[in-house]
Structure formats: C-alpha cells, structure tokens
Amino acid sequence: MIKFTNVFKAFPKGGLALKDVSFHVAKGEFAFLTGHSGAGKSTVLKLVYAAEQPTSGEVRVSGFAVAELSRREIPRLRRRLGIVFQDFRLLEDRTAEENVAFALEVTGARRAAIPARVMRVLTQVGLAAKAQAYPHELSGGEQQRVAIARALVNEPTVLLADEPTGNLDERATRGVFQLLRDINASGTAVVMATHDLDLVRQAPHRVLELQEGALVYDSAVDEPKGEGGAAS
Amino acid sequence: MTLTIREALLAFRRAPLLSALSVTTIAFALFVVGLFGLVAVNLRDALSQVAERVEIVAYLLPGTPSETVTLALKDIESFPEVSAATYVSEDQALARARAELVEFRDVLQELERNPLPASIEVKVKAGYRDADHVSAVADRLRGFPFVDDVRFGRDWVEKLDRLQQLAGGVGLIVGAAFAAVAVIIIGTTIRMAVLQRAREIAIMRLVGATDGFIRFPFLLQGAIKGLLGGGLAVGLCYGAWYLIDAHLIHALFFTAPQALAIVGFGTLIGLLGSASSVGRHLQRV
Numbered sequence: 214m215i216k217f218t219n220v221f222k223a224f225p226k227g228g229l230a231l232k233d234v235s236f237h238v239a240k241g242e243f244a245f246l247t248g249h250s251g252a253g254k255s256t257v258l259k260l261v262y263a264a265e266q267p268t269s270g271e272v273r274v275s276g277f278a279v280a281e282l283s284r285r286e287i288p289r290l291r292r293r294l295g296i297v298f299q300d301f302r303l304l305e306d307r308t309a310e311e312n313v314a315f316a317l318e319v320t321g322a323r324r325a326a327i328p329a330r331v332m333r334v335l336t337q338v339g340l341a342a343k344a345q346a347y348p349h350e351l352s353g354g355e356q357q358r359v360a361i362a363r364a365l366v367n368e369p370t371v372l373l374a375d376e377p378t379g380n381l382d383e384r385a386t387r388g389v390f391q392l393l394r395d396i397n398a399s400g401t402a403v404v405m406a407t408h409d410l411d412l413v414r415q416a417p418h419r420v421l422e423l424q425e426g427a428l429v430y431d432s433a434v435d436e437p438k439g440e441g442g443a444a445s
Numbered sequence: 446m447t448l449t450i451r452e453a454l455l456a457f458r459r460a461p462l463l464s465a466l467s468v469t470t471i472a473f474a475l476f477v478v479g480l481f482g483l484v485a486v487n488l489r490d491a492l493s494q495v496a497e498r499v500e501i502v503a504y505l506l507p508g509t510p511s512e513t514v515t516l517a518l519k520d521i522e523s524f525p526e527v528s529a530a531t532y533v534s535e536d537q538a539l540a541r542a543r544a545e546l547v548e549f550r551d552v553l554q555e556l557e558r559n560p561l562p563a564s565i566e567v568k569v570k571a572g573y574r575d576a577d578h579v580s581a582v583a584d585r586l587r588g589f590p591f592v593d594d595v596r597f598g599r600d601w602v603e604k605l606d607r608l609q610q611l612a613g614g615v616g617l618i619v620g621a622a623f624a625a626v627a628v629i630i631i632g633t634t635i636r637m638a639v640l641q642r643a644r645e646i647a648i649m650r651l652v653g654a655t656d657g658f659i660r661f662p663f664l665l666q667g668a669i670k671g672l673l674g675g676g677l678a679v680g681l682c683y684g685a686w687y688l689i690d691a692h693l694i695h696a697l698f699f700t701a702p703q704a705l706a707i708v709g710f711g712t713l714i715g716l717l718g719s720a721s722s723v724g725r726h727l728q729r730v
Contacts, residue, residue, distance in 0.1 A: 285655070288650075288653040288654060288655045289653070290653075291651065291652065291653035292653035302644075302647075302648055304645055306459055315649075319649050319652055319653065319654035320653050320654070
C-alpha cells in the first residue's frame with residue numbers, strides 16, 4: 214500500500230529531511246508516525262501524497278511510483294487518498310456540507326449522487342445535524358470531523374492524518390482518535406502523524422518513530438526499546 | 446462544465462468587493478487606452494480632411510484643342526493615384542476668379558483679354574496624398590506637351606506628410622505604452638484575485654482536482670471581468686466623448702467595430718492575465 218525504500222529527501226536550504234527511510238504499511242493497517250517537531254513526519258506524509266518528490270530512493274503508494282508521477286497524474290493518486298491536517302483546511306465561506314461536497318465535485322463525481330454521499334459521510338463522523346453550519350460556527354473537534362468527512366467521501370484506501378489532534382482539547386482528541394480507529398476498522402488504512410505519546414500508548418497500533426530524519430524505531434520490526442522508543 | 450461556470454460566477458458573489466474593484470480597475474485602464482484611441486481617431490479624421498484638399502493643377506498652353514484635352518483627361522484619370530481630373534477652361538477660370546477674388550472684381554471687369562490659362566485639376570486618392578506620390582503624378586503631368594506648368598504646393602504637402610507620419614509614430618508608441626500599462630494593471634488585479642483564493646486552490650489540489658479543473662473557472666472569471674471592464678471603458682469613453690462633443694468641439698466617436706475591439710481587447714487581457722497568474726501560481730502548489 215505505502216512502501217518507502219531507502220528514501221532520502223534533501224531540501225535546497227533545509228539540509229537533509231529524511232535519511233535512508235524504509236518501511237511498508239499494509240492495506241488496512243493503522244500506523245502512528247511519531248517523533249519531535251522537525252523529525253520528518255510531515256515530509257513522510259508529503260512524499261506519500263506527492264507534494265514532494267524523494268531526492269533518492271523509492272516511494273510507492275497504492276501502485277504509483279511517486280518519483281515518476283507527472284503533474285497530470287498527481288490528482289489521480291490523491292483521489293485514492295484522504296488527507297487531514299492539524300489546521301483542518303476547510304473553506305470558511307462554505308458550509309460543512311459544501312466543504313465535503315467540494316471534494317466530490319472537483320473529482321468530477323456524478324452531480325445527482327453527491328448529496329447522498331455527503332450525508333452518509335457526515336453521518337459517519339457524527340455531524341449530520343450540523344451539515345448547514347459554517348466552519349466558524351463549529352468547535353475545533355467538529356471542524357476536524359468535517360475535514361475527516363471530506364477526506365472519506367472519495368472512499369480512499371489510505372487516510373493520512375498530519376497531527377489531526379494537535380489543535381484539539383483532550384475530549385475532542387479522544388473523539389477524533391476514536392473516529393480514525395473506527396474508519397480503520399472498516400478497512401481503510403490510516404497513517405497518523407502525532408507527537409501525542411499518550412495517544413500512541415493507548416492503542417496497540419504499529420509505531421514508526423522518526424528522529425532527525427531517520428527512522429529509529431518500527432514496532433513491526435524492532436523489539437520494544439527501553440529508551441527513546443515510543444513503546445517505552 | 447456547469448460546475449465550472451457556477452464556480453466562476455460564485456467568485457463574484459463570494460468576493461463582490463474585490464470583483465468590483467477588478468472590473469473598475471480594468472475599466473479605468475482601458476478607459477485611458479480608449480481616450481487615447483478617441484484622440485487618435487479624431488486626429489486621423491482631421492488630417493484626412495486636410496489631405497483631401499491635396500490637388501495638382503496642370504496649366505495648359507493657350508490654344509490646346511479640346512479633343513486633346515478630352516483624351517488627356519481620360520489618360521490622367523486612369524493613373525492609379527488619381528481619383529478625378531477636371532478641365533477648367535479659360536472662361537471658367539475667369540468666372541471663378543471673379544466670384545472668389547471679390548477685392549479684384551473691378552480689375553477683372555476691366556480686362557480686355559482673359560489672362561488666365563485653362564487648366565486640369567487633378568484630385569489624388571486617399572493613401573497617395575504624400576509628397577512622393579504627388580510629385581510623381583506632377584512629373585507625369587509635366588510630360589504632356591500641351592502642359593505649361595504644374596503646381597501642387599510642394600511645401601504644404603511635405604509638411605502634411607511629416608505631420609501624418611509623426612501622428613502615426615507617436616500614436617503607435619503612446620498607444621502601445623498605454624496598452625502595456627493596461628496589461629500590467631489588469632494582470633496585477635487578476636493576480637490579487639488568484640492570491641485571495643490561494644488557500645482554496647491548495648485545498649482543491651489536495652483533494653485531487655486537476656490543474657485544468659482549477660484553472661478553468663479563473664480563466665472564465667478573468668474573461669468575464671475583462672468583458673465587463675471593457676464594456677464599462679467604452680461607456681466611460683462615450684460619456685467623455687459626449688461631454689466634449691456637446692460642449693467643446695465636434696468630435697467623432699468610435700465605430701462599432703472599434704468599440705467592439707476595445708471590449709475584445711479587455712476580454713483577451715483578462716483571459717491571458719488570469720492564464721498566466723494561475724499558471725504561475727499552480728507551479729508553486
């Protein structure tokens with residue numbers, strides 16, 4: 214599903230962001246991507262959704278080789294992914310419903326089918342009652358649910374979440390996290406970047422830990438480590 | 446397709462102020478171009494009215510037989526530069542002189558013999574009223590054995606010639622400069638509209654919209670803004686022309702094709718401006 218093989222990523226001014234990163238996330242898996250700020254979590258996710266290209270090494274996502282994607286092919290990859298961010302990235306001048314529908318419209322979905330599909334995902338994230346609300350009328354947790362609904366509406370095989378709970382209080386965090394687990398339970402792979410170690414400890418999921426651009430721990434391969442490891 | 450059009454129109458409703466500002470900016474940029482165009486149109490009209498008076502007069506030797514003159518007239522009228530050739534007999538010349546030179550009426554009355562020669566007056570077609578063509582025609586007229594002298598006001602024609610060239614050159618440069626300024630202003634205005642929606646563009650790309658899908662509403666919007674701005678500019682020009690024509694001097698307004706050309710120019714700049722702004726923006730997200 215997502216396979217990194219000896220991936221290096223250098224930025225012209227930022228030095229080496231990723232050093233020799235290799236891992237594989239299987240279909241339907243739930244994986245945490247942990248590490249301090251600047252460890253390279255976001256870079257890994259950007260490589261997955263082809264916002265960045267690897268400097269060397271290979272990134273394969275659901276059949277696409279990211280390094281070889283042309284600009285034209287990137288949208289095709291992204292339609293198979295759902296992406297959620299810490300800052301929600303909703304359009305402020307559209308209602309929750311319109312924000313979700315937007316993701317369907319831009320991919321050229323059949324117009325008649327859109328309202329039903331939108332209501333289904335809004336129901337799935339528990340926001341059907343607030344379909345007509347604008348983002349500023351919703352709490353942070355609710356806004357993130359809208360963003361998750363938008364990510365889900367194209368029925369992605371992988372959901373990428375970059376610090377999805379970073380802006381949320383504890384209660385909202387738990388709610389959103391549970392929602393992501395539910396989504397995973399219904400078959401969608403989830404890769405969640407977070408530095409919230411409490412959250413990581415709560416759940417028995419795969420953990421990938423980055424440190425200064427290097428993958429220092431992979432719970433699928435390594436024994437739980439005493440120090441520095443997320444499982445400690 | 447319908448979605449694209451809806452998105453393009455929605456942008457006007459979502460950002461009415463910025464849209465109105467873009468349209469007004471485009472309108473004023475094109476208004477300046479249009480005002481300059483009006484000056485150019487009227488200057489050209491005035492110059493061509495003056496140029497219509499360009500005339501070559503060939504004075505004939507006394508006693509030229511009328512059959513010769515008739516043949517010569519046919520010959521002259523077949524010159525490519527010539528629009529008309531008219532014979533003025535000695536008597537007609539005298540009658541005209543009496544009518545036109547009122548101060549000399551007494552002198553002219555007392556004449557025993559008509560001192561005025563017969564002549565052929567030659568009008569030159571538009572497009573040939575410059576010094577080179579006119580003197581070429583004059584030289585050919587001198588070639589007729591019965592022609593005594595040829596006059597055409599060489600100095601005057603040469604000055605007119607220079608004035609027309611100057612007006613054309615200055616018009617081209619100033620017009621191009623105004624048009625360039627309009628292009629830059631309109632391009633910047635549209636760039637603002639694109640930047641204002643940068644967030645939306647980024648989100649569209651994240652959810653898998655193609656570049657074409659993102660670009661098209663902007664192109665449509667740019668074209669609509671250019672069209673409205675161009676229309677408004679023509680309206681402003683009409684207002685300015687109306688005031689000048691009514692209160693200052695009689696002037697010409699654009700012909701329908703010229704007015705349409707301004708609107709078309711606006712639409713084109715709007716389209717190209719947004720194509721380049723969105724293109725550049727998309728390269729970076």
